[in-house]
Amino acid sequence: MATYPASEQLLVIIDPVARRTDxxxxxxxxxxxxxxxxxxxxxxxxPEEFARALARRGARRPVVVGDDRALVRAVSLLHRRRELAGSVLSVVPVGSTLSLARSLGVPTGAVAAARAVLDGDVRRLDVLVDDSDGVVLGAVGIPPVREEAPREADAVPADGHPWLRTCQSLVRTLVPLRPARPLAATGPARLRVEVDGATVVDLDQPVEAVSLTPGAAGSALVEVRPVSVGSEAPPVRAEGRIVSVSGGDFRYRADAQVVGPVRRRTWTVVEGALGVTLPTPV
Incomplete structure (x- = not known):
């Protein structure tokens, strides 16, 4: 591990969402x-100004102040520029979605995270790179978590004036409602899951969920949950460097976003691809 001196120049990129929320x-x-x-x-x-700032950082170490989406955006930009392996990224998590930063070991308090930027150690972390050149820092989940559509009551302002609700009802009668966007399927799927070329689960076995998470250096942990018939079926686990999922159209959650539908996706573990400053171990 290398420690950066406090006198190093920093480029502090403050995401607009962080400025608005906290x-x-x-x-x-x-x-x-x-x-x-x-x-x-x-x-x-x-996003365009965010990308330009990162591209023009020069010798300054970039520090992203923002939520998980800002973190993923910065890593994806560096990866597409083929500069990820030679860069070190620092993060001060600010916002409502911070689970990814927390899972990487970054403190979620502003003071502790900023102190880690100044005094922490550089740690190289593995990432998953897929066959569409996307980067995943944390976990992949198939299918993505189902998100409920907002209830009608949620659209009524807090003041709850009856006249306002009457106007809203009138507008709904005059303007045809758009069809609701379909939610991610949560039922069984038929997928073929391959790890380093070996089939873990084939299309004849319906599955409830598939997950990929970082494992030991240079590998990913894969867990497949088959559909239970009668007694609960135990999960099938495997570990490897290259994971392919194929079958019918499926969506998946990668870090802070939902991707798809796709018919096939392959993830490859890239060892030590991301350098990030984390608190010095006690």
Whole structure:
């Protein structure tokens, strides 16, 4: 592990969502980072400005202040530029979706995360790269978690004025409703799961879920949950470097986004592809 000196120059990219959702944590992070290192602040207004700032970082170490989506965006940009292996990324998690950053070992408090940026160690982590050049830092889940459509009552403002509800009802009678977007299927699927070329589950065995998570260095842990008939069927587990899933159209959740539908996807573990600053082990 290598430790970066506090005097290193930092490019602090503050995601616009973080600025809107938790300005106080953003301010704290800026104060701690500016007090401990030479910093250049960047306040992009959207993905394009975010990408330009990262591309023009020069010798500065990038620090992303934002949620899991901002973290995935930064890693994906570096990967597409083929600069991920030679880069070190620091993160101060700010926002409502921080489970991915937490799973990587990044503190979710603004002060602790900023101190880790300044004083932490660089750790190389494995990532999954799929056959469409997408990058996964954490877990892959098939199918994605089902998200319920909002109830009609949820659309009524908190003040609940009867006249406003009457207007909303009138609008609904005049304007045809758009059909609801189909939710991700949660029923059994018929998928072929292969790990390093060996078939773990074939199309003749319906499955409820498939998951991929980082395992030992250079490998992924695969868990397949077959559909239970009578007694509960135990999960099937395997470990390997290359995982392929194929069959009927399926969607999957990768980190903070849902992808698909696809008929086939292959993930390959790239060992030590991501360098991230984490707190020094006690």
């Amino acid at each position: 300005g106080e944590s953003v301010r704290i992070a800026k104060d701690v980072l500016s007090a401990g290192a030479a910093t250049k602040l960047c306040l992009p207004n959207g």
